[in-house]
Amino acid sequence: MRIAVLGAGVIGITTAYQLMRDGHAVTVIDRESEAANFTSFGNAGLVTPGHAYAWASPRAPGMMLRSLYRGDQAIRLRPKLDLRQWRWTVGFLRQCTAERARENTINKTRLCRYSQAVLGEVVAATGVTYDRREGGILYFYRSPQSFEPAAAKADLLRSQGVEIQALDRAAAIARDPGLGAAANQIAGALFVPTDESGDCRKFTQGLAKVCADQGVVFRWHTKLTGLEAAGGEIARVLTDSAPVIADAYVVCLGVYAPHLLGPLGIHLPIYPVKGYSLTIPATDVSALPRHGGVDEDNLLAYCPMGNRLRVTATAEIAGYSNAYTPSDFAVMTERAKKLFPTGLDYARATHWAGLRPMTPTGMPVIDRSPYPNLWLNAGHGHIGWTMANGSARVLADLIAQRQPAIDQAGMRYGG
Ligand SMILES: Cc1cc2nc3c(=O)[nH]c(=O)nc-3n(C[C@H](O)[C@H](O)[C@H](O)COP(=O)(O)OP(=O)(O)OC[C@H]3O[C@@H](n4cnc5c(N)ncnc54)[C@H](O)[C@@H]3O)c2cc1C
Numbered sequence: 220m221r222i223a224v225l226g227a228g229v230i231g232i233t234t235a236y237q238l239m240r241d242g243h244a245v246t247v248i249d250r251e252s253e254a255a256n257f258t259s260f261g262n263a264g265l266v267t268p269g270h271a272y273a274w275a276s277p278r279a280p281g282m283m284l285r286s287l288y289r290g291d292q293a294i295r296l297r298p299k300l301d302l303r304q305w306r307w308t309v310g311f312l313r314q315c316t317a318e319r320a321r322e323n324t325i326n327k328t329r330l331c332r333y334s335q336a337v338l339g340e341v342v343a344a345t346g347v348t349y350d351r352r353e354g355g356i357l358y359f360y361r362s363p364q365s366f367e368p369a370a371a372k373a374d375l376l377r378s379q380g381v382e383i384q385a386l387d388r389a390a391a392i393a394r395d396p397g398l399g400a401a402a403n404q405i406a407g408a409l410f411v412p413t414d415e416s417g418d419c420r421k422f423t424q425g426l427a428k429v430c431a432d433q434g435v436v437f438r439w440h441t442k443l444t445g446l447e448a449a450g451g452e453i454a455r456v457l458t459d460s461a462p463v464i465a466d467a468y469v470v471c472l473g474v475y476a477p478h479l480l481g482p483l484g485i486h487l488p489i490y491p492v493k494g495y496s497l498t499i500p501a502t503d504v505s506a507l508p509r510h511g512g513v514d515e516d517n518l519l520a521y522c523p524m525g526n527r528l529r530v531t532a533t534a535e536i537a538g539y540s541n542a543y544t545p546s547d548f549a550v551m552t553e554r555a556k557k558l559f560p561t562g563l564d565y566a567r568a569t570h571w572a573g574l575r576p577m578t579p580t581g582m583p584v585i586d587r588s589p590y591p592n593l594w595l596n597a598g599h600g601h602i603g604w605t606m607a608n609g610s611a612r613v614l615a616d617l618i619a620q621r622q623p624a625i626d627q628a629g630m631r632y633g634g
Contacts, residue, residue: 220243220244220465220466220467220618221243221244221246221464221465221466221467222238222243222244222245222246222465222466222467222468222469222618223245223246223247223248223456223463223465223467223468223469224238224245224246224247224248224469224471225248225443225456225468225469225470225471225472225479226247226248226249226470226471226472226473226475226476226597227247227248227249227251227253227254227255227256227423227427227437227439227471228254228255228257228258228259228423228471228473228603229255229259229419229422229423229603229604229607230259230471230473230583230596230597230599230603230607230610230611231247231249231254231469231471231472231596232247232254232255232423232426232427232430233341233423233426233607233608233610233611234469234471234596234610234611234614234615235247235427235430235435236341236345236426236429236430236435236611237611237612237614237615238469238615238618239430239433239434239435240615241615241618241619243618244434245430245434245435245436246435246436246437246438246463246465247427247430247435247436247437247438248438248441248443248456248458248463249437249438249439249441250440250441250442250443251439251440252439252440253424253427253439254423254424254426254427255419255420255423255424255427257473257573257574258473258474258573258574258575258576258603259419259420259423259603259604260420260571260573261420261496261498261529261531261571261573262419262494262496262531262573262603262604263496263511263520263521263522263529263530263531264350264416264417264418264419264511264522264524264529264604265356265414265416265511265513265520265522265604265605266335266338266414266415266416266417266604266605267331267356267411267414267416267602267605268328268331268332268335268376268381268411268413268414268605269356269358269376269381269383269409269411269413269414270356270358270411270414270513270602271324271327271328271331271376271381271602271605272320272324272327272372272376273314273319273320273323273324273327273580273581274294274534274577274581274600274601275311275312275314275315275319275320275323275579275580275581276315276317276320277315277316277317277320279294279311279312279315280312280315282294283295283296283308283536284296293517293518293534294492294534294536295533295534295535295536295537296308296536296537297535297536297537297538299537299538301538303477303490304490304536304538306488307488307489307490307536307577307579308536310488310579311577311579313579314579314580319580321375322629323580323581323582323629324375324376325375325379326580326582326628326629326630327581327582327602327606327629328376328379328380328381329379329625329626329628330582330583330606330609330610330613330625330629330630331602331605331606331609332379332380332381333609333612333613333624333625334605334606334607334608334609334610334612335413335415335605335608335609336609337608337609337611337612338607338608338609340608341426341608345425345426345429347422347425347426347429348421348425349417349418349419349421349422349425350417350418350421350523350524350525351415351416351417351422352415352416352417352510352511352522352523353415354412354415354509354510355394355410355411355412355413355414355415355510356410356411356414356415356416356510356511356512356513357386357391357394357395357398357408357409357410357508357510357511357512357513358408358409358410358411358512358513358515359391359398359405359407359408359409359512359513359514359515360405360406360407360408360409360515360516361404361405361406361514361515361516361517362406362516363406363407365406365515365516366406366407366408367407369409369515370385370407370409373385373409381411381413382411382412382413383409383410383411384409384410384411384412385407385408385409386407386408386409386410387407388402388405388406388407388408390408391405391407391408391410392405394408394410394509394510395508395509395510395512396509397506397507397508397509397510397523397559398508398512398558400558400559400560400561401557401558401559404514404557404558408512410510414511415511416510416511416522416523416524417524418524418525418529419604422604438458438463441458441459441460442458442459443456443457443458443472443479444457444458444459445457445479445482446468446479446480446482446483446593447462448483448590451590451591452590452591452592452593453468453590453592453593456468466592467592467593467594467618468592468593468594469594469595469596469614469618470588470593470594470595470596470597471596471597472597473489473574473576473597473599473603474489474490474491474539474574474575474576476489476576476595476597476598477489480588480595483588483590483593484589485588485589485590485593485595485632487578487584487595487597487598487632488578488579488598489576489577489578489584489597489598490536490577491536491537491538491539491574491575491576491577492534492535492536492574492575492577492600492601493533493534493535493536493537493540493541493572493573493574493575494531494532494533494534494535494572494573494575494601495531495532495533495543495547495548495551495570495571495572496529496530496531496570496571496572496573497529497530497531497548497551497552497555497568497569497570497571498524498527498528498529498530498568498569498571499527499528499529499530499555499563499564499565499567499568500526500527500563500564500567500568501526501527501528501562501563501564502562502563502564503561503562504526504562505562506559506561506562506563507523507528507559507562507563508521508523508528508559509523510523511523514554514558517532517554518532518533518534519531519532519551519554519555519558520532521555521558521559528555528559528563530551530555531551532550532551532554533547533551534575534601539574541572541573541574542572543570543571543572545570547570547572548568548570552565552568575600575601575603576597576598576599576600576603577598577600577601578598578600580629581600581601581602582598582629582630583596583597583598583599583600583603583606583610583630584596584597584598584630584631584632585610585613585614585617585627585630586617586627586630586631586632587617587632588632589632594614594617594618595632596610596611596614609625610630612624613625613627613630
């Protein structure tokens with residue numbers, strides 16, 4: 220089949236790769252000049268089934284409410300005159316019951332674990348390199364009041380097959396001596412030995428090259444402007460240059476998927492949740508943490524990537540702007556300096572902000588749309604690097620009319 224993949228982030232490129240492997244003639248279309256130039260550019264790099272909790276939880280509404288008058292909340296609502304934002308927020312709040320949070324977490328964990336296994340296969344088959352670091356991720360807590368409930372909550376992920384070790388301060392520092400300077404900030408940690416990390420952008424660009432070498436066609440600098448339907452199917456995709464005609468189309472447009480699909484009456488519950496990212500060159504790589512991790516009380520993620528440290532923070536429900544100013548990074552830079560005071564050149568840090576394509580459940584939509592030749596693979600939220608390879612495999616299996624290897628619960632269109 221001729222298949223057009225719309226979008227060249229980590230989701231589009233992994234999808235193109237799996238479809239190419241199935242023998243399809245694939246064309247990838249993106250307005251950027253290369254792969255992973257939008258949300259997949261500067262994420263935290265954590266491949267983390269051990270952090271697959273749904274963001275919509277009984278604690279989230281209080282955080283969102285407090286964020287209206289306090290700047291220190293992990294999830295921040297910045298209300299806009301934007302109907303999409305209000306619809307999404309209502310949908311998110313509906314998912315905030317204990318029962319929905321549990322079910323969404325179980326669905327996410329299933330997809331994350333499967334996806335990590337597929338990532339391993341893809342790396343073995345292609346040899347793509349991306350500053351991969353296996354051997355675990357450490358999630359640490361600053362007080363017994365935050366650590367103890369988190370250690371108890373981990374039973375849910377354990378029940379889904381994720382190994383999670385609870386460590387006291389000394390054991391956490393022994394596990395990662397790179398946190399030594401921060402020892403007095405740590406009350407306890409959860410260590411997930413099977414989690415891993417790596418540079419999502421490098422991976423995506425490496426895989427795009429593998430795809431190009433094996434015949435996938437890339438149309439860069441091409442803005443998608445619409446999908447044209449005829450006779451109940453998609454007839455062609457319109458762009459700011461020539462239209463593209465294929466037998467099937469896969470939408471992998473992250474936060475912009477609803478924009479292209481809305482005019483067809485396909486409404487995906489995806490809204491941007493903004494985050495900020497710093498990449499700090501190391502002057503002494505031996506001072507970098509051994510493992511990626513999360514400072515859970517501040518929701519500050521960090522990840523050693525070769526001779527750099529990536530640090531990300533913040534979840535702002537604030538519309539489609541990915542603009543930033545230096546002041547947006549002040550608090551996270553101070554926190555990073557307290558955790559990792561030596562061996563890093565903070566003066567040469569590079570800055571970035573990205574828009575997580577969040578659904579209220581935290582699960583992506585991976586399914587056929589009401590148009591039989593139009594497929595959806597979008598809405599991977601805060602954990603799309605982790606979910607990408609498995610999502611792509613599920614989508615390719617659906618197109619091939621094969622039973623996917625995992626249950627599709629939570630990823631169906633409209634359900
Ligand atoms: C701060 C931050 C930290 C994160 N940390 C992690 C992490 O540690 N682990 C993890 O698993 N995930 C993480 N994520 C989430 C992850 O980065 C995303 O889920 C993932 O990158 C989404 O990929 P995507 O391909 O769906 O979207 P994108 O990367 O945004 O790709 C969509 C593509 O569509 C293109 N496009 C859009 N509209 C058009 C159009 N009209 N015409 C042509 N092209 C178009 C864009 O140019 C883009 O290339 C993080 C995200 C952020 C923001």
